[in-house]
Amino acid sequence: MHFIITDAWLAKSRAVHLSGTRLLLSLLGLSLGLMVFAAGLYHWVFLKGAREGWPVIGALVKLVVKDEFEQRDRFMRENLDAMARKLGEMQAKMVQLEALGERVSGLAGLNPAEIKVIPGRGGTLVSGRPLTLQELQATLADLDVMTEQRVDLMTVMESRLFDQKIRKMMVPTQQPVLTGHLGSAFGWRIDPFTGRSALHTGLDFQAEPGSSILAAAGGVVVTQETHPAYGQMVEIDHGNDLITRYAHASRVWVKKGDLVKRGQKVADVGTTGRSTGPHLHFEVVVRGVPQDPQKFLAAGHHLPAPQLAQAVIADPLRGPGGR
Numbered sequence: 001m002h003f004i005i006t007d008a009w010l011a012k013s014r015a016v017h018l019s020g021t022r023l024l025l026s027l028l029g030l031s032l033g034l035m036v037f038a039a040g041l042y043h044w045v046f047l048k049g050a051r052e053g054w055p056v057i058g059a060l061v062k063l064v065v066k067d068e069f070e071q072r073d074r075f076m077r078e079n080l081d082a083m084a085r086k087l088g089e090m091q092a093k094m095v096q097l098e099a100l101g102e103r104v105s106g107l108a109g110l111n112p113a114e115i116k117v118i119p120g121r122g123g124t125l126v127s128g129r130p131l132t133l134q135e136l137q138a139t140l141a142d143l144d145v146m147t148e149q150r151v152d153l154m155t156v157m158e159s160r161l162f163d164q165k166i167r168k169m170m171v172p173t174q175q176p177v178l179t180g181h182l183g184s185a186f187g188w189r190i191d192p193f194t195g196r197s198a199l200h201t202g203l204d205f206q207a208e209p210g211s212s213i214l215a216a217a218g219g220v221v222v223t224q225e226t227h228p229a230y231g232q233m234v235e236i237d238h239g240n241d242l243i244t245r246y247a248h249a250s251r252v253w254v255k256k257g258d259l260v261k262r263g264q265k266v267a268d269v270g271t272t273g274r275s276t277g278p279h280l281h282f283e284v285v286v287r288g289v290p291q292d293p294q295k296f297l298a299a300g301h302h303l304p305a306p307q308l309a310q311a312v313i314a315d316p317l318r319g320p321g322g323r
Helices: 020-052 055-107 133-169 293-299 305-312
Strands: 002-007 012-017 187-190 197-200 203-206 212-214 219-227 231-237 242-252 265-269 279-286 289-291
Touching: 055 133, 219 242, 231 265, 279 293, 289 293
Parallel strands: none
Antiparallel strands: 002 012, 187 197, 203 279, 212 265, 219 231, 231 242, 242 265, 242 279, 279 289
């Protein structure tokens, strides 16, 4: 394509030749320039009309803003509804957790009626009219309070259950000899050495010499000595004025001051001291009064720790110390 440009003042002419590629690029550049100019002009006119309140421009601005607000409101409503449904699910789970906490509190020795809890609620969160943001925030605040109360309750129950577990571990319910059988029981009997009636203050477990003697509960070794009547003897303090005694041992594996746990080996069965044959003499002493160890060993299988001491210490037998 040829263009001839003529200058009227200088009376000159100039010929311009454009190939197909140059012509296409020129048209594209011209179109782009026109588009940029039009966009700039539209933007300037639109802004000026919006600021000065031109009727047509003002109506367009209101329409655009209204549509934008409607879209934003619809988006927020959809999100609020989704959050409300999720909040309803969380409330339902909190009600289940509250019911579970009441059941577990009974096991922990707490009275559920004395625990301040949020009353039960029902129904759905989204019903009838849409839920507002303020209502959602208020419901979240209530749920936060309920969660804090549940955490406090669970903490108390954990402490109580842990305390019960520790107490149970400190109550002598472990069989002290696993391989032997019970010989003389607790109570009045004919003393094998004097032939007179005497109170046998413990249980005798017949077993082979060297059989393991196990701690009936966790505690601290307070005595490890050779006694004229008990022979080689170990005493373990379990707290709450409760002591277990293991007598006539052939060998002792612990010393005074040692911490022992339930079922730990503390000595070997023997026949030292005032004994007619190899056996373990096992005693339970509460506040200085001998108790029937069989009550502890039997009650430990079906009574919780807080009730165990009350059950086994009732009406203790008192009398002269037989062996």
